[in-house]
Amino acid sequence: MLSPNISRDLTDCSEFGNRSCPESFRSAAVQGIMYLFITAAFTLTILGNLAIIVSISYFKRLHSPTNFLILSMAVTDFLMGFAIMPYSMMRSVENCWYFGMTFCKVHYSFDLMLCLASIFHLCSIAVDRFYAICHPLHYATTMTVTVIKQIIAVCWSVPTAFAFAVVFSEAYASGIEDYEMLVKCSNLCPIVFNKLWGAVLFIVGLFAPACVMIGIYVKIFTVSQRHTCELSQVHRHSKSDKKDELSKNKDRxxxxxxxxxxxxxxxxxxxxxxxxxIDPFLNFSTPLPLFDALNWLGYLNSLCNPLIYGFFYPWFRKTFKYILKGKIFSPYFRMIKLLSED
Structure with a gap:
């Protein structure tokens, strides 16, 4: 979600020429290194999230409400690496957009959509874990497969409608001085947010969902801590008690x-x-390289998620080995036991 510095005064196209790009300030060596590292980043993003998609889709043992939400979120990260990052790489390295303004809007719409879809999925996963740990007796009847499908549909449809409506209506640029001249003169794909829509995006897309998630996880860890204290006070457990304790530990x-x-x-x-x-309140004075760097920091989140799953989830490490060895091509592996507690 890149926002260029447009604070300069544009009274004609003399600065940019006729639909041209500013001269690149990077040497060929620097550009080559950037292409190498960014290509490696989105390649790993694609492969890592594809492994999660294949794992949860293929292995029957992983077909659970939480994992279906993780699967859907992995699809958003996969699409970020496959459909967004390569074009953003060219824009960042070349300091130019070669694909026209229509595709610029399409690209930016999908960029915004996938970002918002990710945080919607995170909110949904937080709600799912809340019911699993805080209301375990009602979890099976509340978070059914049908409910999960409906949640996933909302996680995709609402960000899609918001992103495409805001970008293609150009409501985000209303009142921004010299925006039309910049679009007319340059090939920079200069999509920015005015004060109103910048605030709306921050509150609706990040601040409010973050507050909800933090509140839910604080509640989850409070309840988990109480369960731990209760279990530690019991010296003798029946077999069913031990299974219940194992299930609670797994949920925590x-x-x-x-x-x-x-x-x-x-x-x-x-x-x-x-x-x-804050950029609209600073007269869009944030340097373009800084915006670019922050944008790529956000993109790297799509690479981090598979690494986190691989570090904390034994089932992902095991299924990843099966994928690399090609064992998933055998139909018998669909029902294989992945964890000792299965």
Whole structure:
């Protein structure tokens, strides 16, 4: 979600020429290094999230409400790496947009949509974990497969409608001085947010969902801590008690892992969202290289999620090995036991 510096006075197209780009300030060596590292980043993003998609889709043992939400979120990260990052790479390295203004809007709409879809999924996962840990007796009847499908549909449809409506209506640019001249003169794909829509995007897309998630996870960890204290006071457990304790420990571990995923999202995307919020009040004076760097910090979140899953989830490490060995081509592996507690 890039926002260029447009504070300069544009009274004609002499600065940019006729639909031309500013001269690149990077040497060929620097551009080559940038292409190398960014290509590696989005390649790993694609492969890592594809592994999650294949794992949860293929193995029957992983077909659970939480994992379906993780699967859907992995699709957003996969699309970010496959459909967004390569074009953004060319824009960042070449300091130019070669694909026309119509595709610029399409690209920016999908960029914004996938970012918002990710945080909607994180909110949904937080709600799912809340019911699993805080209301375990009602979880099976509340978070059914049908409900999960409806939640996933909302996680995709609402960000899609918001992103495409805002970008193609150009409401985000209303009142921004010299915006039309910049679009007419340059090939920079200069999509920015005015004060109103910058604030709306920050509140609706980040601040409000973050507050909801933080509140839910605080409640989850409070309840988990209370359960731990209660279990520690019991010296003798029946077999069913031990199974219940194992299930609760598994839920707490899942909540802890997903809270780290949420924290990673906030660390990666908050600087970009915050800059979009304050930049209109600073007369769009934020340097373009800084905006570009913050944008790529947000993109890297799509790479971080598979790494987090691989570090904390034994099932992902095991299924990843099966994928690399090609064992998933055998139909018998669909029902294989992945964890000792299965």
């Amino acid at each position: 571990k899942a909540a802890k892992t997903l809270s780290i995923v949420m924290l990673g999202f906030l660390i990666c995307w908050f600087p970009c969202f915050f800059t979009i919020l």
